[in-house]
Amino acid sequence: MTQSTAPLTADEFTRIAHDIEAEVSKVIVGQREIVRQSLVTLIAGGNALLEGVPGLGKTMLVRTLAQVLDCKFSRIQFTPDLMPADIVGTNILSEDEQGRRRFQFEVGPVFANLVLADEINRATPKTQSAMLEVMQEHSVTVAKVTHRMSEPFFVLATQNPLEMEGTYPLPEAQLDRFFFKLRVTYPSVTELVTIADRTTGMDTPQPEKVADSTTVIAMQQLARGVPIAPHVTEAAARLVRATHPDDAHAPEIVKRYVQWGASPRGMQALILAGKITALLDDRYNVALDDLRQAALPTLRHRLILNFEAQADGITADKVVEEVAGVALDKVIA
Amino acid sequence: MNSSTQTELLTYLRPLSRRMRQRASVEWLTRTAWLALLACAFVLLGGRLWPVENYRVAAIGLVVSWLVGWLGYTVAHRRTPFQAARLADHELALHERLSTALVLSDRDHAATDAFDPTLLNMQLADALAVVRAIEPRRAFPLHVERAAIMHAAIAALACLLLFVLPNPMDNIIAQRQQVAQRAQTEAAKLEKLAQEIEHNKQIDPDEAAALLKQMRDLIARLKANDGDPSKALADLARLQEQLRAKLDPAAPSAAAALDALAQQLAQLAGATDKPKDAAETAQLLEQLASQLDKLSPEQRNALASALERAAAQSAGSNAELAQSLSAMAQSARSDTANTQATQRAAQALRDAASRDALQQAIARALNQSEASQRAIVQAGASQQSGQAQAQGQGNQTSAQTQGQGQGQGQQVGSGGGANVNTLPPANRTGRAGNPTDSSKPFGVGDADSVYSPFAAGQGKDEFVGGQQGADGQTQTQQGKSPLPGTNSPAVVPYTQVYRQYAQIAGQTMERTYIPSGLQNFVKEYFSELEPTQ
Numbered sequence: 001m002t003q004s005t006a007p008l009t010a011d012e013f014t015r016i017a018h019d020i021e022a023e024v025s026k027v028i029v030g031q032r033e034i035v036r037q038s039l040v041t042l043i044a045g046g047n048a049l050l051e052g053v054p055g056l057g058k059t060m061l062v063r064t065l066a067q068v069l070d071c072k073f074s075r076i077q078f079t080p081d082l083m084p085a086d087i088v089g090t091n092i093l094s095e096d097e098q099g100r101r102r103f104q105f106e107v108g109p110v111f112a113n114l115v116l117a118d119e120i121n122r123a124t125p126k127t128q129s130a131m132l133e134v135m136q137e138h139s140v141t142v143a144k145v146t147h148r149m150s151e152p153f154f155v156l157a158t159q160n161p162l163e164m165e166g167t168y169p170l171p172e173a174q175l176d177r178f179f180f181k182l183r184v185t186y187p188s189v190t191e192l193v194t195i196a197d198r199t200t201g202m203d204t205p206q207p208e209k210v211a212d213s214t215t216v217i218a219m220q221q222l223a224r225g226v227p228i229a230p231h232v233t234e235a236a237a238r239l240v241r242a243t244h245p246d247d248a249h250a251p252e253i254v255k256r257y258v259q260w261g262a263s264p265r266g267m268q269a270l271i272l273a274g275k276i277t278a279l280l281d282d283r284y285n286v287a288l289d290d291l292r293q294a295a296l297p298t299l300r301h302r303l304i305l306n307f308e309a310q311a312d313g314i315t316a317d318k319v320v321e322e323v324a325g326v327a328l329d330k331v332i333a
Numbered sequence: 334m335n336s337s338t339q340t341e342l343l344t345y346l347r348p349l350s351r352r353m354r355q356r357a358s359v360e361w362l363t364r365t366a367w368l369a370l371l372a373c374a375f376v377l378l379g380g381r382l383w384p385v386e387n388y389r390v391a392a393i394g395l396v397v398s399w400l401v402g403w404l405g406y407t408v409a410h411r412r413t414p415f416q417a418a419r420l421a422d423h424e425l426a427l428h429e430r431l432s433t434a435l436v437l438s439d440r441d442h443a444a445t446d447a448f449d450p451t452l453l454n455m456q457l458a459d460a461l462a463v464v465r466a467i468e469p470r471r472a473f474p475l476h477v478e479r480a481a482i483m484h485a486a487i488a489a490l491a492c493l494l495l496f497v498l499p500n501p502m503d504n505i506i507a508q509r510q511q512v513a514q515r516a517q518t519e520a521a522k523l524e525k526l527a528q529e530i531e532h533n534k535q536i537d538p539d540e541a542a543a544l545l546k547q548m549r550d551l552i553a554r555l556k557a558n559d560g561d562p563s564k565a566l567a568d569l570a571r572l573q574e575q576l577r578a579k580l581d582p583a584a585p586s587a588a589a590a591l592d593a594l595a596q597q598l599a600q601l602a603g604a605t606d607k608p609k610d611a612a613e614t615a616q617l618l619e620q621l622a623s624q625l626d627k628l629s630p631e632q633r634n635a636l637a638s639a640l641e642r643a644a645a646q647s648a649g650s651n652a653e654l655a656q657s658l659s660a661m662a663q664s665a666r667s668d669t670a671n672t673q674a675t676q677r678a679a680q681a682l683r684d685a686a687s688r689d690a691l692q693q694a695i696a697r698a699l700n701q702s703e704a705s706q707r708a709i710v711q712a713g714a715s716q717q718s719g720q721a722q723a724q725g726q727g728n729q730t731s732a733q734t735q736g737q738g739q740g741q742g743q744q745v746g747s748g749g750g751a752n753v754n755t756l757p758p759a760n761r762t763g764r765a766g767n768p769t770d771s772s773k774p775f776g777v778g779d780a781d782s783v784y785s786p787f788a789a790g791q792g793k794d795e796f797v798g799g800q801q802g803a804d805g806q807t808q809t810q811q812g813k814s815p816l817p818g819t820n821s822p823a824v825v826p827y828t829q830v831y832r833q834y835a836q837i838a839g840q841t842m843e844r845t846y847i848p849s850g851l852q853n854f855v856k857e858y859f860s861e862l863e864p865t866q
Contacts (some may be wrong), residue, residue, distance in 0.1 A: 009451070010451070010452060010455060222449065222452075224449075225447075225448050225449025225451075225452050226448065226449070226452055227433060227437055227445070227448040227449075227452060227453050227456050228433070228448075229429060229432055229433035229436045229437065230436060231419075231432065231436070232429055232433070278428075281428075283428055283430070283456075283459070284452050284453075284455045284456035284459055285428070285429060285430060285433040285434075285437075285456045286429070286433075287422075287428030287429040287430075288428075288429060289428055290428075
């Protein structure tokens with residue numbers, strides 16, 4: 001967010017965002033929620049972790065976003081033998097026309113605006129750490145030289161929840177670095193029919209470019225200026241606090257099944273997502289409903305459940321839904 | 334902009350706040366009306382099932398309290414503009430527009446620096462546009478739940494009916510008040526009697542204190558009685574039982590012996606009047622003993638005979654007196670002065686006087702307690718139907734007639750046993766119950782007399798059969814008993830009034846609320862009393 005760009009108005013923000021969604025929807029059938037949340041993550045300057053079985057259009061979603069935003073797109077397929085240098089790049093010895101040899105940094109695939117880190121949990125922790133560092137710092141340091149990513153920088157990592165053999169599950173501390181964790185659901189029959197019609201015919205719909213990286217940066221700057229009332233901020237804080245089992249106001253499900261609650265980074269994500277959602281909804285302030293809407297993708301990956309939860313089949317989604325209901329309803333009352 | 338925006342926001346939020354308060358007030362009223370009225374109906378219903386004083390006042394008080402609570406709720410349920418804004422945001426789905434604008438339009442709010450000024454102004458303008466469009470009456474209509482209104486109407490109707498319809502428990506309450514009042518009156522009478530006993534110097538102080546303690550305990554219980562006749566009667570019965578235990582069955586015979594001795598000593602001393610009490614008798618005895626050497630042999634023999642008869646009569650009741658009188662008789666016959674025997678006899682006479690005074694006090698207390706018992710029974714029964722009263726009056730004449738006839742012709746001088754001590758011996762008619770049969774309750778004797786209040790009237794002269802004289806004649810003492818009601822013609826054999834009383838008791842139990850335990854008690858009482866033919 002260091003770049004200075006021409007400011008956008010709220011109306012322009014909303015219009016552009018809706019245009020992006022409309023263009024993506026030309027290619028991606030259904031999954032409106034995923035598209036909206038991916039856009040929110042992009043505008044928030046965060047990274048998203050998509051969880052879903054293969055073939056649901058995750059790669060297509062990121063590729064389409066890149067097309068619509070006129071941004072550089074890159075895809076990294078994570079495998080166990082993938083090395084950090086394969087991602088971030090490395091110094092290679094090259095020879096110029098005069099025959100002089102010198103080290104030259106060869107950028108890796110991570111140097112793009114939109115990066116798809118496919119099946120991130122298949123890489124070793126070492127490689128995962130390198131990727132996550134880039135996500136967090138938006139820069140790469142090789143041979144004592146720091147190379148910054150071009151903005152906007154948006155990583156959309158995916159992981160398959162079914163095939164767990166030979167995978168390296170992301171540790172909780174690294175999961176916390178993802179702004180959203182999105183669950184891609186299987187399309188309905190109607191959506192499947194539409195997918196078939198669009199992809200097996202003579203013409204494949206092509207999305208149009210509606211914004212560029214500069215516009216995205218301007219949107220990111222505007223979103224942070226959305227007003228939020230203190231009592232709404234407090235509600236977000238109470239919501240995050242209520243995910244901790246030692247909190248006096250934590251609901252019973254948290255006290256029983258949660259080992260550790262969401263971090264302050266979760267609250268930051270919650271409020272930032274609320275601001276963007278408000279603007280997307282043609283409003284100029286954050287509402288409690290925005291927090292409620294953002295609670296699930298923001299907090300589900302930030303809770304550490306205990307063994308009893310696993311034994312009882314309690315998911316993080318269920319815990320978050322109940323906590324959000326209790327904490328936010330209490331604020332309203 | 335911010336300050337004026339806040340002012341304008343407040344201008345629109347105040348009517349919203351008032352409307353919210355009105356709505357909350359009406360909702361509270363409609364939601365709780367049925368509850369308050371139902372509680373009121375329960376109180377009124379309770380006043381019909383149990384004799385509760387001032388239950389109507391309590392029911393009205395309940396409704397008034399509810400109305401006061403409603404007023405309090407309405408006054409206290411004021412919402413601040415911020416609260417009103419938040420409630421409006423929530424109920425009208427305004428997504429925190431109003432509350433955010435109200436907070437952020439605050440001039441002193443430092444956090445506004447963190448926001449985009451353009452967005453902030455747009456937010457305030459948006460909130461103002463929204464709040465201007467709100468019509469308080471339309472946005473916050475008054476909700477009246479039909480079901481709650483129906484419930485309240487039903488409860489109100491029930492309250493009205495229960496309030497207006499006559500309540501049979503009112504009679505019982507009045508009866509209780511009457512009983513409580515009568516208990517107070519009887520307590521005052523007992524207190525007066527207790528004071529008299531307290532000032533009676535003839536009674537041994539320790540004995541008097543014990544008697545007074547029992548009486549004052551009863552007085553305190555009667556004063557504390559809240560109109561429960563059974564409790565008052567039980568208290569009275571307890572005292573009566575204690576008093577009867579103190580009554581000496583031989584006291585009348587001892588008194589008669591002392592009386593005869595006093596008369597004979599007066600004759601021997603040539604006095605015109607009989608000694609008034611045992612103290613004077615003792616003085617007369619000492620005087621005769623000191624003049625023994627001056628008496629003629631006939632006079633000494635007469636004195637000795639009189640002393641022997643007195644000793645024989647008092648043998649059963651006062652052994653010490655009997656011994657000393659016998660010793661005096663021997664010394665009179667042998668013409669030798671026995672000063673020690675004379676002193677012992679005089680002291681025994683004085684002790685007997687003290688005991689006699691105590692027995693009289695006990696008898697008076699017993700009579701007063703019985704009179705109180707009757708008065709409380711009457712007070713308890715005064716609310717009964719006219720049929721029972723008419724029946725009681727109808728039986729009054731015959732009971733009175735029978736009481737008079739027996740009172741003049743069939744008196745005996747002595748009786749005995751705990752059961753027959755209810756009335757002084759001089760007032761008993763017919764054959765007394767077996768004095769040794771303590772298992773029989775009062776009145777089981779074939780012809781025990783009882784006091785019939787329906788036959789109450791003027792006291793009659795009574796004739797007390799005395800000890801058979803040496804010449805074979807029986808002396809008869811005529812006069813009126815000092816004890817109230819003891820020589821009344823209303824004292825009749827209980828067999829004559831048993832049916833009437835049993836019937837009245839049965840009718841009373843049918844018409845009045847009496848606990849089943851006490852009903853059984855009354856039934857058993859009358860079944861035990863039933864005359865054996």
